[in-house]
Amino acid sequence: MDFKLTEEQELLKKNVGDFARQELAPMVQEVDEKGGFSWDVWWKLASVGIQGLSGPEEYGGAGVTSLLTQVMVIEELARYDFSSAANIVSNWAMIRKLNDDGSEEHKKRYLEPLCNGEIVGSFAQTEPNSGSDVASLSTTARLEDGYYVLNGEKCFVTQAGEAEFTFVVARTGTKTGRNAISTFLVEKDREGYILGEKESKLGYRGSTTRTLALVDCKVPASNMMGEEGKGLNTALKGLASGRLLTAAQALGQTQAALDASIQYAKERVQFGRNIGSFQLIQGMLADMAIDLESARLLTYYACWLRDNDRPFAIYSSMAKTLATDVAMKAGVDAVQIYGGYGFMRDYPVESIMRNVKITQIYEGTNQIQRLIIARELLGDKRSFRELYGQK
Ligand SMILES: Cc1cc2nc3c(=O)[nH]c(=O)nc-3n(C[C@H](O)[C@H](O)[C@H](O)COP(=O)(O)OP(=O)(O)OC[C@H]3O[C@@H](n4cnc5c(N)ncnc54)[C@H](O)[C@@H]3O)c2cc1C
Structure with missing residues (x-):
């Protein structure tokens, strides 16, 4: 080691x-x-x-x-x-x-x-009625005279409106389920590419989130990304690595929560002593540090596995779940350590609590991660749709 x-x-x-x-x-x-x-x-x-x-x-x-x-x-x-x-x-x-x-x-x-940072792109998979159940998405792409015609509604598209293009995940062909899904590159100036209003969000506010409607939006057949019908694989490829980058976002914010909490515990005086001298505050600081180091080690281990070409998907789900749950707890505890000041926007910890919530939701919610982990442990090869009754 x-x-x-x-x-x-x-x-x-x-x-x-x-x-x-x-x-x-x-x-x-x-x-x-x-x-x-x-x-x-x-x-x-x-x-x-x-x-x-x-x-x-x-x-x-x-x-x-x-x-x-x-x-x-x-x-x-x-x-x-x-x-x-x-x-x-x-x-x-x-x-x-x-x-x-x-x-x-x-x-x-x-x-x-x-x-070089001149442009940004966006990715549209989620729909109003298709979130965790990705294979239920209903946006369609119909082949007509060398063009695909896209119709459907996407939501929660990060950077929509800023992005030069959007990767749109859509259903090609008539089959249901995961084998009839393809991914397309759709340029922002295509007719029928219609953006909704900017969403107002709890955290991760330095990003733009909008809906995207596709109404008879035509793109050349060559805009298909990867193979037809394998779009879910194209869309989900890289997710295991992506989850570790989500874990990293959570780790950074947990470190920030710990740094701010230590500093405040040393400065704030109540009952004639620094609050850091109270054992209940010390307990929160110690737990935060233990959680952070555990989550960091698991994340780095999963990265090491991936960088050394070993199977790492289950560790990636574990690390994403642990790091993001730990970050949420750290954000809440940091606000507690700051007391009433923690609730104020002028202090650095309430934004941690607001920001890290998203890390438990995107890149596959933590419930879905736990299902992935359990399925792997139980050796169950069925898809979620098979497991929950819809083929
Ligand atoms: C700020 C933000 C940015 C985003 N950016 C993008 C983006 O750029 N592109 C994009 O395509 N999407 C994006 N998303 C969407 C995001 O990936 C989804 O919100 C997420 O996958 C969950 O889907 P959902 O919101 O429909 O929740 P649902 O799937 O409806 O889940 C609701 C709740 O039920 C739970 N649940 C669902 N199924 C099960 C199950 N089988 N067992 C147990 N519990 C279950 C979930 O864990 C959750 O707690 C973004 C979302 C947000 C909030």
């Missing part, structure tokens, strides 16, 4: 942490109050090349393929600016999808600007 980070990882972690603390942290509150994606913040991130960190070198990326390194970068960003960390994870997912399944033309057009 070797827990030592490489010199490169140590340096990157330090540099990203310094950058996020000095350049991003001062902008966080304003972005949170205003709500919506901030291009100013995005360009700051671009000035140090974070958008392209995981991207292929031939398209201007830095080619960092180690998931452990990527996780450490996201953790450091999330420690100071949750929304930027989550937005970068989303950008890396766009780059990965395009690189794996995009046509040569799309790669040439979009990869470089995605890597």
